[in-house]
Amino acid sequence: MRLTVLPTADLGRDGLRALRALLDAAFPADADGAGGFDDASFDHALGGVHVLAGPLHDPVGHAAVVGRRLLHDGVALRTGYVEAVAVRPGSQGGGLGGRLMAEVDRIVRGGYRLGALGAAARAARLYRRHGWEPWCGPLAALTPYGVVDTPDERGTVHVLPVDAPLDPARALVCDWRDGELW
Known part of the structure; x- marks a missing residue:
């Protein structure tokens, strides 16, 4: 099956509707x-690709x-954040998710200092096979009220370091x- 890479603007209304139907x-x-x-x-x-x-x-x-x-150790890192990885039920388990992630890896490695994603437990193995590592350090978010710890996300956030040095003793802040x- 052919993979196509395109920006959101090129999806059009029908493409957006079809994408939402797949994700639902x-x-x-x-x-x-x-x-x-x-x-x-x-x-x-x-808003991305x-x-x-x-x-x-x-x-x-x-x-x-x-x-x-994402902020880490005082540096704002240009991050390729992976969202909405999905394969239609009935087509799952045939390697398509791995092909999608191989292309995602190419995009992240080619344009960002860091890759990151939030992984559901059932998908974590796919990401690990592609070199994404669970973030074992502290997590936080830059909110309208300041930086707030997000400890409930520990174990779900995965990173793909490209050229950003990461120290798990320091927080990763979204x-x-x-x-x-x-």
């Missing part, structure tokens, strides 16, 4: 209506790389956004 199918809400892929999470996946598997109007797989600034910060 890949991340369904549970029986109580909890979980799922909410509007804030969709917004987080926009998208790696799509399959046709634009009916994608089978997707991953996005969006620019963020920028502010609505919804999930990491």
